[in-house]
Amino acid sequence: MILLLALLIPALAVRIEGTVRLSEIGLYRVGYRIGDGKPVDLGLGWTGHFEPVAGVSYxxxxxxxxxxxILLHCPWRRGGGTAWVDYHLRLPEGRRAxxxxxxxxxxxxxIQRGSDGVTYAVYLNGREAFKKHIRRFDWEWHEIDLSKFAGKELTLRLEVGPGPRNNPSWDYSLWGDPMIVVEGEAPRPKPPEVLKVTLEGLSNDPSLGVKPSVHYRFSNGAERVGDEFRFIYDGEDCELIYVVRPREGVFPxxxxxxxDDEEPFYAFKPGYVELEGGRVEVKGVEVESFEDGRLRLLYAFGCGDEVKRGEGTFWIEGKTLFFEFRTxxxxxxxxxxxxxxxxxxRSIFVPYLFETGVFYLPTQRAxxxxxxxxxxxxxxxxxPTASFYLRKTDGTRNPVRDVCLFTVSREFPEVLRNIPWEPSPYFDLIGDRVVFDIWGGHLAEDAEWVRELSSYGISKAIMLKHVWQRYGYDNALPTTVPANPDLGGDEGAKKLSKACRDAGWLFALHENYIDFYPNSHEWNPDEVALNPDGSWRKAWFNRGTGIQSYAYKNWAMAKYARKYSPEIHRRYRTTACFYDVNSCAxxxxxxxxxAREPDAAMFKGRMKGNLELFKVAREAHEGPFFGEGNKHFWWAGLVDGVEAQVVRKEWAPWLVDFDLLKIHPQMVNHGMGYWSRWQDDPKGYWRGMPSPEKMDKYRAMELAFGHAAFIPTELWRCLDWVLKEYYLTRPVQARYTRAKARRILYEVDGQLVPSSVALALGAPLERIFVEYDSGLRLWVNGSEGIWEVEGRKLPQFGFLALADDFEAWTALEPGGEFAVDFCLEGRKGRVETLFANGRGFPPERGKIAEVSPSVELQPMAPRRFRITYRFKVGRRALEEVTSRDLTVFVHFVNFEVSDRDDGIVFQHDHRPKLPTTRWEAGAEVVDGPYEVEVPEGVPDGRYEIRLGLYDRKGRVMIEGLDDGSARYKVxxxxxxxGRISFEPPPSEVEVGVRGRVNFERKPIDFGYLITAGVVILRRAGEGRFELITHPRDAEFEIGLRPGMIDEGFEGGIAIEAFSKDGRSLGRVDLRREREIIWFRTVPDAARYLIAPQRP
Incomplete structure (x- = not known):
């Protein structure tokens, strides 16, 4: 439809009362002009990317x-031109804007290679206010005074064009957060009224299909009034009426x-039907019938000289207006x-919800x-609002059949779709287990580490082992057995399986029935899915091998699963399974x-293939089925659990309602995604691992979203992370995985309010309270400030979980200097399990030698200096240094000067004067002085000194400020x-560590016990306890209050130490200070047995 936009805008003025983003204005018109042609209107409220005629985007x-x-892309399909968006506004009177x-x-x-830039322009009531051709890829900021339009109507146009060369190639022109800024305070938005704070009836209900749930008692009705049809929701909370007026030229x-009495708005705009060449016009629409609350319409569409027909039906269920359309x-x-x-x-981003438009309308408070x-x-x-029909290989298309749901409510949870599948049948088996998601590594070595973890009492776990396949990961699939000989072969896989079974873990191996490789023994081109042009549809490309895989036909996925999964189960005695990709897409x-296949070019055929595949997974392995996460809500219930990768990674908003209400009742998901797909902050690493702050943040999000504990491959040899996930997160998870959320509230200005209020106010979703019907209450703090809850001070990424005879928290220690961790199952005098972490030993992966480096530097002649290296040597893990004849490497680093990825400009690598094989605990090794000259050509600047120890086997991890590669900043x-000076390293602790580590190893009083390390207490029978410590190779003191732990200990206790193989190391010396019994840990003791003292 070709129209002059200026004639259409004036009746649609949006009243501006305060600062507002243009992206939040819902009444606008998008148009374009190709060359000197006529302007084309894309309709009221149109949004899209690369529409089919001109290629315009808004x-x-x-x-x-x-x-x-906002992306506003100019025409390019049929020649260059301009594209614009018009907003018709009324600005507030008497205020500058x-x-x-x-x-x-x-x-x-x-784009940097392909575009010659874009001409940006702004028009105010048709007059140019800004115009500039821009070809830059950082932000250029501008302001335009609108004060002369105060109290008046204004048509504001943003426009882009291809510039003087009329070349629209790659013209992805972005408008950076355009907004109307109005001086003074805007009226505080009035949030919707929420009549019920509890959420009964809003948890997922498969019987409703994909329709949203309704929180209140209601009745529906439908009536005809003249030429309009009214679909009515009459509930105890509100009255909602959809008024449908069939019109020629309007679809649907x-x-x-x-x-209620709010200002009306419109639904299903702008609707239209397209051919490949563009939109078709609704030539006519007639009412076929209005019976049993259903309005049936017949449409006539003008397709050139032809008339095509379609049928549409409107009806209401709950607060949802349905529209079904067929051709x-x-x-x-x-x-x-x-x-x-x-x-x-205002568009709302909802974590884990896809292909769904969710909006808040401030004027209507809906x-x-x-x-x-x-x-x-x-x-x-x-x-979200459209369906697409591709051609089959014979050139034909399928007739249209779709149902669109439009839902309105004052409450955010009432517009969230349900999931139509039955819940997982494995909640009881997996709900209280932690997931180990392990990739590389030798299978037999993995088995040994499982046994090591078992010695820490870790039994409620699931092993998902990814890399084991015959020809390596993502190669020659579906051929997987026997196991890769370089990784230990079948014998290694069986050892890992046995180690998991012995430890009480579930065991699954990674399988893939989505990527079909031509180098597989099973390759058959007749089983490859086809594109519309008949070419093979590509799947994953393995960059390592250079081999392209292809997609299976719908039925072929299950065919190969039936062949390989039972054999994998038989050989390796799996008790669960993992299928790659399908569950995340x-x-x-x-x-x-x-075209030769049933359901060709219809995704329902693919869906049938997945349903059959998922059924094979559970049957073949006789256990739960795990998969890859991201868009897993499509399959929630058919899949038992995934690693819950989230869009926007660690910066995703903590809007937990959809996940907790709809996905959580269907499956047990773990973590927040693979660590590399979650952490987005390159500075958030310390000692070659995620910083303690990032670890706390990951766990806080995991808890807020109701997920199970997760050990990624990067951290499975970091005992600090493993023990906290198992003994801190898992007990909380055990109380919510099988429970339903009863209340979900967000802290706003000191008050806990439901999501509907928090979203309406535009509040940051950083402090969350969730109450489950199990009785668990959970507070999680994502904000920078301290949140005081129930007597605990929660730092950023701290939490508190409370239930009957249960508490768990990451909170500030009594002095308020840093966070510590605690979990208690039981009560005073009757402890069942207790976990306390005084954070005196920072997280480490592998062994970190207790060696602390420093340097002294003295300037000499120009560009020359004298440098002395000092290494303070302790006892812990010293064998990592003394067992190897190591070299000292010294890098002078400036990333702006260097063209190397590691930033090295010059070096002073050398053998220490005292070989590392002769270093002794308690000594300070002085290495130097050495005279060093700055090489010619090195310009003035700052050169950070980073050093470490290495040999041909690699670098050794020592103590200090690690840059992430076992290089230490000194x-x-x-x-x-030519003059040289020296600046010592900053004494302040790095941001990701500050307030997260007890560097002075100050003993923390947890009430039941006192420690700076990690202590785990587990009841081992009546009146007996097993005590496990970490780190085992360190000596630290533990104080126990026996009477608080068990009433039977009032008469005193005895403690005996045991090695990992169960050998007694003898009784531990105890000393009493009032009610506290103190002892010092025994190096390398795996556990201690506490029993009442015998007379």
């Missing part, structure tokens, strides 16, 4: 440098939404059902959602368009005009 895009963006925005190209290599209809022939390539159109419309029912679709794939991944050399 959509919220990804953040760049932390700045929210301005438009603030940034301009930048999207920073991608192909004009739908007005009335919520009688396969002619449509896309159906856009549209979304809400209102003056102000939430709404729009999405398509994936269980009732014949489409090739879906987007939507149903249309690797669509098969082969100071900075400053070169200026």
């Amino acid at each position: 959509t919220v895009w990804e953040e760049q440098d932390g700045v929210p963006t 301005k438009l603030v925005f940034g301009c930048s190209m999207w920073r991608k290599p192909e 209809a004009e739908v007005e939404v009335r919520l 009688f022939e396969g002619w449509a390539s896309k159906v856009e059902f549209g979304g809400p159109v209102a003056g102000l419309r 939430f709404c959602s729009v999405y398509l029912d994936f269980t009732r679709s014949d489409a090739s794939y879906l987007r 939507p149903p249309w991944l690797h669509l098969d368009c082969d 100071g900075t050399l400053v070169l200026k005009g």
